[in-house]
Amino acid sequence: MTDRTPPARPDLAVGPAAADPAQVEAREIAHEQGVVDRVYAQLEVAARNAQLLAAEGHSRARLGHEGGLVERDAMVFQAAKRIATLDAAHEGLVFGRLDLKDPAVEPRYVGRIGVRDDDHEPLLIDWRAPAAAVFYQATASEPQGVVRRRVLRCTGKRVVGVEDDLLDAEAETDLPIVGEGALMAQLSRARDRRMHSIVATIQAAQDKAIRAPSRGVVEISGGPGTGKTVVALHRAAYLLYSDRRRYERGGVLVVGPSGVFMRYIERVLPSLGETAVALRSLGEVVDGIDAVRHDAADVAAVKGAARMAELLRRAARQPVPGSPREFRYFYRDDVLRLTPGDLGRVRRSLLGQGGAAGRRNAVPQARAGSLLVDALWRQVKGERALERSREDFAETVLGDDRFLLFLREWWPPLYSAEVLGWLRDPSFLSTIGEGVISVADVAVLTRADAWGRDAHDLSVEDVALVDELRHLLGEPQEDPELLDDPLAHLVDANLPELTTVQDREFTGPRAQRRIEDDTYAHVLVDEAQDLSPMQWRMVGRRGPTATWTVVGDPAQSSWPFPGEADAAREEAMRNKQRYRFHLDTNYRNSAEIYRFAAAYAERVGLDIDLPEAVRSTGVEPVEAKATDLAAEVTAEARRMLDHLPGTVGVVAAAGRRAELEAWFEGWAEREGGDQARLALLTGLDTKGLEFDGIVVVAPGEIEAESPTGRATLYVVLTRATQELTLVH
């Protein structure tokens, strides 16, 4: 079922002057060009005015009514500038026209932003404004007063085509109806390396999700290619428009599966005039970290599990591995000794002082020093010593290099990546893991391939753990009370002796923002079915008071324990109200390709959400048996590149990555460097992406790669718009 009931499509020209279709089209284009020219001219005027007014000073801009106009014009100017630079080649500023039944009402033009004429009458309506909603919601069965909906295809400022839908066949009108329908024209276009806005052809069911009220959590579900991602991005633009103050100030965070995916979607919001959005892949959610490497499936399954939260909570309370376990101090006639038991008591008392969240880094070194001095003072027995006051004693101890060195080692500021590194040690892991993780978990986490080379070499899965620790430990900060530390001169020189190689390796001086700055006013999670419980905790921290958009399709999930992830997702949403939207038309795949993918999914027992693919190409997917895999795959990729106008993806199991690159060495340059139409990908890399042609290398290997390999292969099979070849 398409969202819009197919409109009536009579002969090309309706009405009295049934003329040559090409002539009618040319006449219509010329007319629309006149309108578009007027809009651009007015935009230039607005831009000049905005510049002049802005030059008069910002302060006026926020005063009174006139000020409001300045602000608006400046916005128009900014948005227009971005549109002009970013998307002129693909998408025009004016894209829609509505002709209403009431002949007294002038046609309305809809565009990426709103533009008014000199009398402040709307010349172009912002697609997000209430007056534009009918452009998307009118259907042939419910025309809502619209007779004809027209989509203008522009290249830059030039109108190159129009596509009409006659919505009210009963209406008495002599409006000509031109073209094949905007949606089909849009869906058949060649794909490039970027996702484009669908602002001209948003379908009614999609529009409902986009314009849902900015409350609680909007959940968008649907099978492959139903527009979940692109709809969610348009929703972000809609929210910024409808409550700019709240969302621009509070920030909008978009979380997606990979860096490749973030690059794929990064143009959509700027092309809608919005740039105030943080786009982060799961490996980049924590400031200053950009992890791209994935752990092996079994390692990822342990690191992402909910039990890691308790494991890390325990780790964050442990003594620093390798730090001194006791301390002796000679004072007058006394030998004072802090035993492991004494130090444990002081540590627990300090941990109790880290604020409501019990954060270790929130307790300054000076506070730790003072408690240790108390513990020492309680042991002072000798008469000569007791002649002196506690203050004298404290001054002596705190001025003693030996004590200060001990203090630095025993209560240092802790970096989360450093604490994560402690988990590499089997005995540390066994101590804190008792009753939390299994022997099998310990075996997985202590395997050589479970961790990177050092604290900076983090996997995507590690990032959620680092974030958990950041929130358990608090920000490491220089202790202001120790800034004039008499020991400062000593510390630099002595650091190599003070810490083990491992300690220093895991002490990352990463630039981090403050924890309080992590939150956003809106959080959009794409491919939500893939988040592990630990990743839900990380993302949840970004939006305790935010509104949310959550997008996903459970059948495409690469997380093996959905129950646990659902619980963590509930926790992250904190009982917010849900608004659910379901999309059921596949706009990506040809009907032939999706039929093939759906049959596969059913055969292997995936519980799929079955959308209807609306576009048929007559080209069935091909399965080939290769005797020489490299030769077959490269020949097929060559064939696709030669006759498909857009992109081609070659997908193989992660284990074949290096081999695949060798097969295609030099191809990227041949196809035009960065603009290359060819991409080499692993199964997981393909999440959320699409290509005109897909070549799957040894699909059985992708299936066998992880417990969720079948779901991954289903994702791969649903990436192509035109052609799909599997080489076994």
Ligand SMILES: Nc1ncnc2c1ncn2[C@@H]1O[C@H](COP(=O)(O)OP(=O)(O)OP(=O)(O)O)[C@@H](O)[C@H]1O
């Ligand atoms: N209304 C529309 N008009 C034109 N194109 C559309 C429309 N809706 C979706 N599309 C196109 O369909 C393709 C699939 O959209 P999108 O990637 O958002 O789907 P998805 O549901 O997130 O897919 P998946 O779950 O498989 O990753 C994109 O090329 C998108 O531009």
